Amino acid sequence: MQLRKRPRHLRSNEVIRSMVRENHIMLTDLIYPMFVCYGEKKKIPIPSMPGIFQYSLDEFLLALQEVVTLKIPAILLFGIPEYKDDIGSGAYDECGIVQEAVRLAKKHYPNLYLITDVCLCEYTDHGHCGLVKSGQILNDESVELLARTAVSQARAGADMVAPSDMMDGRVLAIREALDAEGLAHIPIMSYSAKYASGFYGPFREAAGSAPQFGDRRTYQMDPPNSDEAIRETELDVEEGADIIIVKPALAYGDIIYQTKQKFRLPVAAYNVSGEYAMIKAASANGWIDEQRIIMEALVGMKRAGADLLITYHALEVARWLNKPGGGGA
C-alpha cells in the first residue's frame, strides 16, 4: 500500500493524543447551579437528581466551602421562597432567599463569582415565569418585575444576573434598570436560546416551579426551530446581553455552534436537569461508564463552541480535574 496520509499516526499513544487534542474541559469553564431554601440544617435531596440538594443558608455555606476548595469559579443561584403568590413577590424582595444567600456568600467567599437566576416561576403560585391574567402570560408587566428582581439581586451583591424567563424585551429593561441604579458594571448572561423542553422535568421538582396550568410554549422556543434561535439571540445581543446561554445543551449542539459562529460572544451551554438525571440513572444501573460519558457530553458542548458549561456535574468534574494529571477523561 502506498498510503501517505495516515490519521492513525497521531493516535498511537496517549502522549501524542493529548498533544493534538483540540478541546479541553477546564475548571474555569464551570458554573455550578445551586438551590437555596429557608430553614436551618436543611439539605434536602432532589430524588431525580442524585447529588443535588436544596440547601438552607447554613448548609449552603458549608457546601460553598467545597465549591471553593475545588476551584469552581462561579455558581448560579436559584431560590425556593417560603410563600408563593400570584405576583412572585419573593423574587424581588430585598430580603428574599436569593438576596440573603448572595449577601452571605459574598461575605464569606468574596472571590466566588455569584450569578443569580432572574425569573418569577419559582416564586409564583401558578408556576409561570411571568404575571398571569385571564390565563395569558403578560409580557411587559412581567418585564418590570424581572428588572426589579435583577436590581435587588445586584444590590445584594450578585456579580452577574441571568434572566431565564424568555419574556420579550427583558434584557433591555434589566440593562436600563441596572444602569439607572448605579449598577452599570453588572453584566447580563441571558438565556437567549431557551427551548420549551421536556429536559427540565427534574429541575421543576428541585425548584418547585412546575406550571400549575398549561405549559411554557407561549414564551419558550419551539424545539424544531433554529432560525428563531438566531433571531432571539440577535435581540438579546442588541439589548445588551454580555453572555448567551443555549438551553438545553445536548440536543442543541447546532444552536451552540450557530450562535457562537454568528455573534462571537461567550456562549454558555446549560447542561440541564434532565440531561443530568439520564446519566445518573443509567450509571446507577451500571449501564454506562459515568465519568467517561459526563466528560464526553461536556466536551461535545465545547466542541460545538461553548465557552462555559453550566452543569450539575460541576463538583464531580472539578474533583477529576483537580487530580494530579487530571485531564478528567
Ligand code: PBG
Ligand atoms: C426557570 C428555569 C428553568 C430552568 C432554569 N431556569 C425551568 C423552566 O424553564 O421550566 C431549567 C434548568 C434545568 O432543567 O436544569 N425559568
